[in-house]
């Protein structure tokens with residue numbers, strides 16, 4: 001059946017803590033956005049609390065239904081136990097593997113009109129999600145001078161090229177979104193910045209760098225001279241100076257593509273620039289499947305109190321819509337959220353306000369359907 005005639009099936013995994021409060025908010029926003037497709041929401045079990053009850057953080061049924069029935073998914077948040085728990089492994093890590101979600105795409109966007117232009121940020125970090133130091137291949141040995149621990153860092157041409165291509169696609173999609181918004185505010189052109197440290201790690205980061213760089217040339221060749229990515233410029237930045245510039249002049253970056261570890265670090269750093277973890281969204285992307293997920297964790301300190309900021313989760317839902325091919329309703333959600341933040345009347349405590357999760361959701365719903 002075509003997109004237009006059947007409901008889009010979304011697997012919903014609220015999981016732990018505030019995920020159970022903010023994900024339902026995102027669901028109601030998706031349902032009420034003018035121009036959004038019709039959805040069918042499928043509630044699925046996952047998370048640490050589910051593990052404590054059943055011994056499994058990600059039941060096979062959840063994986064099977066995501067693979068066989070769902071067009072996309074949304075994740076709430078998962079508790080990470082501070083100590084090692086026998087038999088437990090993160091459902092997110094497993095989901096990324098099972099669904100081959102090799103990219104973590106994280107927009108870092110301020111709200112226009114709340115900060116001066118110099119510090120205004122509107123960037124997307126595209127983080128490789130399958131290799132680098134995260135293959136967790138560590139060894140330790142005893143020597144005469146004490147123990148020596150080593151970790152293997154894997155960078156492959158295949159994974160680097162794939163993430164590079166994703167970054168160019170993101171840059172292209174952003175340029176199209178900007179055109180749709182008719183935004184003169186975003187005067188910057190589409191650009192991909194490759195983040196690496198090849199001056200020191202010339203073999204591994206060298207391969208990452210050349211693989212990403214090859215994307216544009218390959219695309220041009222595959223498309224017989226006139227590549228899709230022609231309009232997108234490309235530059236590179238060593239990860240240390242990347243961090244410096246990100247804090248000094250965040251407005252210079254459009255799309256940043258990074259290996260797993262650098263991506264992890266710079267995206268958390270960049271999140272600090274927008275004011276609260278409660279605002280930052282992400283989507284885990286494969287070639288044909290996407291899973292929206294707020295960047296924050298389960299926030300046990302405020303869970304169950306109707307205090308959590310639902311915006312990260314709501315923006316993640318919009319991001320999911322955008323990547324699933326529905327940019328118009330996604331833009332409506334982004335603007336509704338921006339208006340609510342800019343007005344400053346309904347804000348949760350993390351943004352200095354006194355409103356509840358429900359009140360913020362309500363305010364956003366009102367903007368969408370005045």
Ligand code: ATP
Pocket residue numbers: 018022078079080081277278279296297298299300301302307308309310312348350
């Ligand atoms: P976890 O183990 O699940 O990651 P955590 O204690 O690290 O738990 P985070 O969710 O990472 O919790 O949050 C870090 C801090 O940011 C907490 O103080 C939390 O209350 C706050 N925070 C995170 N998300 C939100 C949100 N959506 N709204 C308000 N505050 C939030």
Ligand code: MG
Pocket residue numbers: 296297
């Ligand atoms: Mg945390």
